[in-house]
Amino acid sequence: MAIPAVLAQVAEGISGEDQISYGEAISAGFAYGLAAIGPGIGIGYLVGQSVQAMARQPEAAGMVRTTMFLGIAFTEALALIGFVVFVLLKFA
Amino acid sequence: MNLLALEFPSIDRIVTFKPLFGEDTPFEFNKVTLITVLAAVLTFILFAVAGSRSALVPRGVQNLVEASVEFVREGIVMQTMGSSGLGWMPYLTALFWFIFFCNITEVIPVLQMPASARMAIPLSLALLSWIIFIVVGIKHQGPIGYFKSALFPPGVPKALYILVTPIEFISTFLVRPFSLAVRLFANMLAGHILLVTFAVLSAALFVKGPLAVIMPLPAIMLVFLTGFEVLVALLQAYIFTILTAVYIGGAMHPEH
Numbered sequence: 001m002a003i004p005a006v007l008a009q010v011a012e013g014i015s016g017e018d019q020i021s022y023g024e025a026i027s028a029g030f031a032y033g034l035a036a037i038g039p040g041i042g043i044g045y046l047v048g049q050s051v052q053a054m055a056r057q058p059e060a061a062g063m064v065r066t067t068m069f070l071g072i073a074f075t076e077a078l079a080l081i082g083f084v085v086f087v088l089l090k091f092a
Numbered sequence: 093m094n095l096l097a098l099e100f101p102s103i104d105r106i107v108t109f110k111p112l113f114g115e116d117t118p119f120e121f122n123k124v125t126l127i128t129v130l131a132a133v134l135t136f137i138l139f140a141v142a143g144s145r146s147a148l149v150p151r152g153v154q155n156l157v158e159a160s161v162e163f164v165r166e167g168i169v170m171q172t173m174g175s176s177g178l179g180w181m182p183y184l185t186a187l188f189w190f191i192f193f194c195n196i197t198e199v200i201p202v203l204q205m206p207a208s209a210r211m212a213i214p215l216s217l218a219l220l221s222w223i224i225f226i227v228v229g230i231k232h233q234g235p236i237g238y239f240k241s242a243l244f245p246p247g248v249p250k251a252l253y254i255l256v257t258p259i260e261f262i263s264t265f266l267v268r269p270f271s272l273a274v275r276l277f278a279n280m281l282a283g284h285i286l287l288v289t290f291a292v293l294s295a296a297l298f299v300k301g302p303l304a305v306i307m308p309l310p311a312i313m314l315v316f317l318t319g320f321e322v323l324v325a326l327l328q329a330y331i332f333t334i335l336t337a338v339y340i341g342g343a344m345h346p347e348h
């Protein structure tokens with residue numbers, strides 16, 4: 001029973017403003033972490049498939065590379081919006 | 093933020109600068125403004141120098157500029173717009189160099205701040221691209237034809253237009269300029285924060301006594317990240333330019 005009492009004491013010492021800033025810090029970390037999952041899988045799959053296409057048809061490598069960068073740009077945008085949310089939560 | 097008793101600077105300290113002159117006026121001039129002006133002037137000087145001493149066998153600056161022009165021509169314009177888009181070559185080449193100079197100041201000592209890590213530069217460039225592709229679309233297909241082909245893509249069952257048209261409107265006219273600006277801005281800001289974090293870490297561990305043993309780790313990482321950020325600066329300039337070209341090309345030739 002000693003440990004919960006200690007925790008309660010700590011929690012009593014936290015003011016409302018502190019709690020909000022703790023919440024912001026934690027949710028900022030979660031925002032970026034969650035936003036990176038989808039684009040991570042997406043870019044990995046995209047580049048893997050592009051490499052396979054280039055290996056199968058080396059003469060089409062230029063065209064595949066251009067399209068690959070376009071796809072990366074669109075996929076990456078999601079992760080970057082997550083990063084912006086992180087910055088807004090953490091610093092704004 | 094307080095990790096290992098190290099003081100990490102807040103975001104305000106690493107992206108805002110003291111005004112050099114013109115405080116509290118719309119013409120306030122600080123380091124970011126200086127870098128922007130520098131980037132524009134450098135782009136101008138680069139092409140002036142390369143063009144003034146044009147030799148049949150290019151050397152030095154002329155070689156670099158000709159290589160970049162050919163890269164924009166073959167790698168960006170011909171791939172996305174075809175030969176009818178060659179008129180946009182000068183704009184796209186200048187755009188590429190300007191964004192590259194705005195980005196590369198991230199790793200240049202003394203300056204060490206990408207001008208594109210403040211929203212103003214990416215946003216104005218993205219709005220410029222947005223206006224250009226709408227105007228090009230209206231010019232090439234007529235005002236009704238352009239919005240008809242943009243909002244009512246052919247080959248979709250009539251009933252689905254209730255769903256497709258709002259999505260197309262949002263993705264073409266609202267999300268495009270937003271994502272174009274945010275992509276450049278967030279990439280450069282993230283790189284800047286990364287470099288600052290590792291620089292602070294290696295500088296602080298140097299004076300922290302026993303912790304100096306692990307000091308080489310962030311210092312080595314800082315060197316690698318500096319090289320990586322040069323790559324990112326180039327890549328982001330390329331991506332911004334090619335997306336602008338894709339949008340203009342899409343407005344020129346509607347899909348059938």
